[in-house]
Structure formats: structure tokens, C-alpha cells
Amino acid sequence: MGKAITEKILSDHSEQKDFKPGDIIDVKVDFLLTNDISGPVAVQEFEKMGDGELFDNNRVAIVLDHFTPNKDVVSANVSKTMRDFAKSKGITHFYDAGYGIEHVILPQDGMVKSGDLVIGGDSHTTTYGALGAFSTGVGSTDVAGIMALGTTWLRVPEQMKFVLKGKPDKWINGKDIIVYIISKIGTDGALGKSMEITGDGVKYFDMDSRFTICNMGIEAGALNCIFNFDEITEIYEKNAGVSNYKIYKSDEDAEYDYVMEINLEELQPMVAAPHMPSNGRPVTELSDVNIDQVVIGSCTNGRIGDLRTAAQVVKGKKVSPNVRALLIPGSREVYLMALREGLIEIFTESGFTVCSPSCGPCFGGHLGILGRGERCVSTTNRNFVGRMGDKSSEVYLASPAVAAATAITGKITSPTEVA
Amino acid sequence: MIFKGRTFTFGDNIDTDVIIPTKYLVTNSPDELKAHCMEGIDTEFARDVCGNDIIVAGENFGCGSSREHAVLAISGCGVRLIIAKSFARIFFRNCLNRGIYPLEFKHTDQIDRGNIIFVDTDRGILKNETKNEEYEIPKFDAFITELIELGGIIPYARKQLNIR
Incomplete structure (x- = not known):
């Protein structure tokens, strides 16, 4: 039996190879993200672990994007906490007010790439699945745990497949696809599961639209949302200056617990x-x-x-x-x-x-x-x-x-x- | 673990924005957050809730934002047990890390607001003392049980790293 892309990436990041949906596995984290909401609580928890070295100061990003440029004194102090922490730990990927939103800049600057396993202290960390990466969000304390260990636990997800068919109207964006999907399966329709977006129709969606789709996978409760690597991904990674990525694709005989076909010809905004x-x-x-x-x-x-x-x-x-x-x-x-x-x-x-x-x-x-x-x-x-x-x-x-x-x-x- | 308390009931898809609205995210203090807990859906909850009280809800409790402040606000109210048909996954993890027991239980419709509920997780039973009803409840697997017993991922990481 073949494997789906998510299963392959999880398998390559875990010592446990023979797992099934529902199992708890330990995974190695390639890149960790936090921001000015989840970050301060994560820092507080991280400091409970003594003088605490980070697992890798080059694989943790801190992005101040939520309350920035700071809206008041309290949020300014929050930013300062994160700025000081980044400095004291030698965090190379620190981005201050105005540089950009975390889920826009991480792929844009090549910090996260195809084949990576990415965890972020933000629910919309599912975004990077568009690159053919596994990525998902956690809370602050889990971020702190990963800062120390470089690993985390995950519940192995069931596999769902969404097959895009036909050619969409020119105004159709990734947003229309994901809102349509969530309208059909509900806000818990993919609870803890993996959403894979596939089919001939994916070629009509550029990376920006794919980021949009994966971004909102969490609004259906998904653990992750993912596209298979293709020519469009390859061009994006080339433009982002990334070369050391890893290509993953689902096997044709991979098994899915749920399959939905979406006819793009009929889809309205x-x-x-x-x-x-x-x-x-x-x-x-x-x-x-x-x-x-x-x-x-x-x-x-x-x-x-x-x-x-x-x-x-x-x-x-x-x-x-x-x-x-x-x-x-x-x-x-x-x-x-x-x-x-x-x-x-x-x-x-x-x-x-x-x-x-x-x-x-x-x-x-x-x-x-x-x-x-x-x-x-x-x-x-x-x-x-x-x-x-x-x-x-x-x-x-x-x-x-x-x-x-x-x-x-x-x-x-x-x-x-x-x- | 054993819990006994009075229930506050909520519906499906209670999101973290209503559990703790964004404007309060500038503090991490459970004591400050608790005053606004559930403010988006029930303005009286924070005033009425006491230690040992139990939150009961439907599907997908804690969906939306990953904000741990939602769990901090609830723990600030003294709540140690949430019973829901299902939990959003990030919220579920946050509970494990913050000493709140997230109990998945399909028959929450049978529990009314103000009922007195007794839960023994080791024996796998839930008793509605008000209605004199008893149910079996599922047990977590070994890893989650260990995580709960240790008190979350920080004590777990300390153990892994041999920090005393």
C-alpha cells in the first residue's frame, strides 16, 4: 500500500516508522516559529527550564507582527520582551515591526521549504503545506518545549483528499476553494486530520492561492493541509533562493479515509x-x-x-x-x-x-x-x-x-x- | 484523577476569540485573564464561576486561534476539567500543558447547567449526581497520561534534559 505525502514527511521526521492514524509519535522539528502573541508566554515557560539553550538558534524565528508597530505601552513591552530574548539567545531569524506577517515572510525568504516539518505558535502555521511541507500550529508551552528539545509529539492524522477538477473562472482564488470546502465539511470537518489538495485543477492555482488554501485548513480543524510538490512549487522555491529542499509526493495507491471532488468549472466566488x-x-x-x-x-x-x-x-x-x-x-x-x-x-x-x-x-x-x-x-x-x-x-x-x-x-x- | 463540581454548559464550536477576546492578550496572568473568561459568549460566567466548577460543551471546543491565553483564562477561574464532545487540537494540547483535563465525552447533551458531576479518570466513570446517571468514559493512551501526570510538556522536557 502506498503512502500519502503527509505520512511520508512524518515518517522521515520520526524514529517510529510503523504508525497508523491515532498513534502518538515523536517528530524532529526543522523550523520553529513564534510571535508577539504566543512568544511572551513561551519565553516565560522556556525560562522554567533553567539557563536554557535553544535546540538551534538558526532554526527558530520570532516575528513581531500582531500588535506592531506597537499600539500601546503594554504591547510595546511585549515586543521588548521578545526582542531582548532574541538577542540573548542569538536568534538569527528575528523580524521586528513592519518586516511582514510570519506566514508571508517564512516561505518568501526561504526560511521554510518543501519537505520541512514546521511548527509554529500560531494556528495558521498550516500555511506552509502549500510548499509540500508538513506544518502545523501549537500553543505557547509547546513552543517552549520545542525550543528546548527540537522535537514534539503529534497524533498521526487520518488522511483526507480534496480533488480539484476542471478549469476555474479567472476570478476564482484559493480563498473560494477553501471557503467552499469548509462550507461542505464544517469547522470540525477535518478535526486533527490531514487535508491534501490534489487533482488536475491544482495547476490553475499559483503559490499565493495555495498558501491561502493551506492557511485556512485550520478553520476546518485540520492538523495540516498540504499540496504535492510540482512545477509551480519548484519555480517558487527557485525564486525564493532555496535549493536544499526535499520533494515529496503522494503515491498513486495511497489510501484516504475521505475523498471529495470539487468541480472548478461550477465554482462561484x-x-x-x-x-x-x-x-x-x-x-x-x-x-x-x-x-x-x-x-x-x-x-x-x-x-x-x-x-x-x-x-x-x-x-x-x-x-x-x-x-x-x-x-x-x-x-x-x-x-x-x-x-x-x-x-x-x-x-x-x-x-x-x-x-x-x-x-x-x-x-x-x-x-x-x-x-x-x-x-x-x-x-x-x-x-x-x-x-x-x-x-x-x-x-x-x-x-x-x-x-x-x-x-x-x-x-x-x-x-x-x-x- | 478525581473531579467533582457544578457545571456550566456551552454549545458547539466555542472559539478561543469568545473564550478570551483579543484585546486582553497583552497579559499572560491567569488572575487578570479570568475576569474576561467567556466574555464573548457569556458575560456572567466570569462572575459566577468558582473553583472546581466544570465546563461542559459540544463539538470542537476551543477552535480557532492557538492562544494559550484561552486556557490560562479558564484555569484562572479555577476550572480543572472540561468535558466536551470533541476538542480543537491546539486547545487540547494547551490543556495538557496547563493542568486542565480535557475529557472527550459524547453524551454532553445529557448534562444540564448546574448539574453536579463526579469524574474518576482512573476508574473510567462519570456520574451525574444531580440526575443519578453513570457513564463510562474513555482513558488516554500511555503518553498522554504521562504528560498529564507530569504536568505538561515543560516538566516532560526537564525530565528528558535531566534538569532537576
């Missing part, structure tokens, strides 16, 4: 209505909903491909007077590319406010918090109650194209209607 990422509906079903704010950015959809698509929609048009439109490039590198390509000018002329790279309002941090009863269309990943501000505010999750079209009209709009 999807919007997840409040208050669950699983409330996905075709954009046309929500076209009467008026919107107060639009956010384009985040670890889900803040990459250059996302900005290019959104710019294509807004070019030469004005943001609705009823909408505050925010653009938050996912990293300084993305910002610079957008600047050089003239996208920042397009967004600014149309009435968008361009903010510095960070997680922004996605999780209710800063830069666009919602007031009573306000509604936002956002390219982010969660629309839980109060996620972006007041408990009575509402978040609709959508692709950059839908968010851009919505900014122009002031109500939830398909890009085909304005572009």
Missing part, C-alpha cells in the same frame, strides 16, 4: 457570512448586504498575487463613499513589489488607505477595529463573534477580487460586476 468560516455561500446570494469597511491583507490573502488581482478590479474606479477601504501588504517585500508595479498608486488613487505590513485588524488587534453593528468584507480567515471589534460587528470572509469589488460598490459584489 464564495463569501463566508458571520459568524463561522463554515457559513460559505456563493457571492451572488449575499449581494444585498451593505458594507462599512473592506480589508485586503493578512496571512491569508496579503501576498503580491492577491494585491495584483485586487488592483485589477479597482483600477480607475473610486471606493464607495460609505466604505473605509484598507490595504495591508503582507510584508515589506510585497509592499515594495506593489510599489514598483504601480499597484500602490492604483489603490491610493481609488481611495484605499495603505497600512504598514502586520496582522492589522484581522484578529481585532488594531488598524481598522469595527464599531457597533458595523460590517466588514475581509480577505482574512476568521469571522467569529467580536473577532474584528465590537461584539455586534460582522465579518464576511472573501477573496481579494470580491473584497475589491465590494469596496467600489459598498455592498457585497462579484468582481464580474465591476471589472
Whole structure:
């Protein structure tokens, strides 16, 4: 019997070879990530282990991206804790305010690569599965444990396969795929399991769209979400200057506990209505909903491909007077590319406010918090109650194209209607 | 391990944003966090909860953000046992590391708010003393049991690294 890509990567990172779903295995961690939310608690726990050497100071990244540039004194002190820790431990991959969002910069700079096993103190660490890597999130104390040991435990996941078939419409983004999938299987549809995205249709999705899909695998409860390595991955790794990666692909006779086929020809842009990422509906079903704010950015959809698509929609048009439109490039590198390509000018002329790279309002941090009863269309990943501000505010999750079209009209709009 | 307490019941998909809203994530102190525990869904919980009380919920408890602050807030309230049909996986791990026992139990619909529940994990039984009902509960495998007994991954790592 063949093996799925996730099983192969886990097997190569564990001394336990003969495992089955549900078993607990110890795995070697290639790269560890933490930030200004999970980091301070991790540091506190790490220090309970004495003078504590890190397992490898070149394989731990600290990214200050959530409350940065610091919104108040408390968050400034949190950043300082992490900055001091990075310095005292000689952490080479330390990234301060404005450099970018963790899940954008780690693959962009080649810190994580195909075939790696990556753990992060952030639930959206599932993002790097797009590279054909195993990656997943944990809490702060687990981060501290890995800082010391360089290993962690995992429950071996059951395998789920999502087969993309046919050719999608030009406006279809990875966001539409993952919101569609979660609308079918629910927020616990992949609880603790592995989601593998495969099929002939994957060739229509660039790496930026694949990062989006894997990023939101956690919204179905998945342990990890992964693509097989292909030509698109290879080109991305080459451009990121990575050469020492490892290629993994599922065997054709690998076995799966669940298989879903998705016909891309029929897929419409999807919007997840409040208050669950699983409330996905075709954009046309929500076209009467008026919107107060639009956010384009985040670890889900803040990459250059996302900005290019959104710019294509807004070019030469004005943001609705009823909408505050925010653009938050996912990293300084993305910002610079957008600047050089003239996208920042397009967004600014149309009435968008361009903010510095960070997680922004996605999780209710800063830069666009919602007031009573306000509604936002956002390219982010969660629309839980109060996620972006007041408990009575509402978040609709959508692709950059839908968010851009919505900014122009002031109500939830398909890009085909304005572009 | 033995637990006995009064229950607070919740539904499915209780996410960590409602357990502890983002604006409070700038502190790590369980004592400060507890005042806002469950604020996103039940503004009276933090006021009414006492030590030994038990949280009972449906599917996918603790989904969403990996924030350990959610578990810290709950432990700050004195809660040591959460009974749910299923747990989000990161939240489950965080519980093990913070001295909260995450008990998977499919019949949480049979438990009402305010019921007195007795749990003996070694004997594998759950008793609803209010309703005079008794159920069998699953036991964890050897590794998870060891992790719980040690008190989480930090004592485990200390043991691995021979730190006393």
C-alpha cells in the first residue's frame, strides 16, 4: 500500500516508522516559529527550564507582527520582551515591526521549504503545506518545549483528499476553494486530520492561492493541509533562493479515509457570512448586504498575487463613499513589489488607505477595529463573534477580487460586476 | 484523577476569540485573564464561576486561534476539567500543558447547567449526581497520561534534559 505525502514527511521526521492514524509519535522539528502573541508566554515557560539553550538558534524565528508597530505601552513591552530574548539567545531569524506577517515572510525568504516539518505558535502555521511541507500550529508551552528539545509529539492524522477538477473562472482564488470546502465539511470537518489538495485543477492555482488554501485548513480543524510538490512549487522555491529542499509526493495507491471532488468549472466566488468560516455561500446570494469597511491583507490573502488581482478590479474606479477601504501588504517585500508595479498608486488613487505590513485588524488587534453593528468584507480567515471589534460587528470572509469589488460598490459584489 | 463540581454548559464550536477576546492578550496572568473568561459568549460566567466548577460543551471546543491565553483564562477561574464532545487540537494540547483535563465525552447533551458531576479518570466513570446517571468514559493512551501526570510538556522536557 502506498503512502500519502503527509505520512511520508512524518515518517522521515520520526524514529517510529510503523504508525497508523491515532498513534502518538515523536517528530524532529526543522523550523520553529513564534510571535508577539504566543512568544511572551513561551519565553516565560522556556525560562522554567533553567539557563536554557535553544535546540538551534538558526532554526527558530520570532516575528513581531500582531500588535506592531506597537499600539500601546503594554504591547510595546511585549515586543521588548521578545526582542531582548532574541538577542540573548542569538536568534538569527528575528523580524521586528513592519518586516511582514510570519506566514508571508517564512516561505518568501526561504526560511521554510518543501519537505520541512514546521511548527509554529500560531494556528495558521498550516500555511506552509502549500510548499509540500508538513506544518502545523501549537500553543505557547509547546513552543517552549520545542525550543528546548527540537522535537514534539503529534497524533498521526487520518488522511483526507480534496480533488480539484476542471478549469476555474479567472476570478476564482484559493480563498473560494477553501471557503467552499469548509462550507461542505464544517469547522470540525477535518478535526486533527490531514487535508491534501490534489487533482488536475491544482495547476490553475499559483503559490499565493495555495498558501491561502493551506492557511485556512485550520478553520476546518485540520492538523495540516498540504499540496504535492510540482512545477509551480519548484519555480517558487527557485525564486525564493532555496535549493536544499526535499520533494515529496503522494503515491498513486495511497489510501484516504475521505475523498471529495470539487468541480472548478461550477465554482462561484464564495463569501463566508458571520459568524463561522463554515457559513460559505456563493457571492451572488449575499449581494444585498451593505458594507462599512473592506480589508485586503493578512496571512491569508496579503501576498503580491492577491494585491495584483485586487488592483485589477479597482483600477480607475473610486471606493464607495460609505466604505473605509484598507490595504495591508503582507510584508515589506510585497509592499515594495506593489510599489514598483504601480499597484500602490492604483489603490491610493481609488481611495484605499495603505497600512504598514502586520496582522492589522484581522484578529481585532488594531488598524481598522469595527464599531457597533458595523460590517466588514475581509480577505482574512476568521469571522467569529467580536473577532474584528465590537461584539455586534460582522465579518464576511472573501477573496481579494470580491473584497475589491465590494469596496467600489459598498455592498457585497462579484468582481464580474465591476471589472 | 478525581473531579467533582457544578457545571456550566456551552454549545458547539466555542472559539478561543469568545473564550478570551483579543484585546486582553497583552497579559499572560491567569488572575487578570479570568475576569474576561467567556466574555464573548457569556458575560456572567466570569462572575459566577468558582473553583472546581466544570465546563461542559459540544463539538470542537476551543477552535480557532492557538492562544494559550484561552486556557490560562479558564484555569484562572479555577476550572480543572472540561468535558466536551470533541476538542480543537491546539486547545487540547494547551490543556495538557496547563493542568486542565480535557475529557472527550459524547453524551454532553445529557448534562444540564448546574448539574453536579463526579469524574474518576482512573476508574473510567462519570456520574451525574444531580440526575443519578453513570457513564463510562474513555482513558488516554500511555503518553498522554504521562504528560498529564507530569504536568505538561515543560516538566516532560526537564525530565528528558535531566534538569532537576
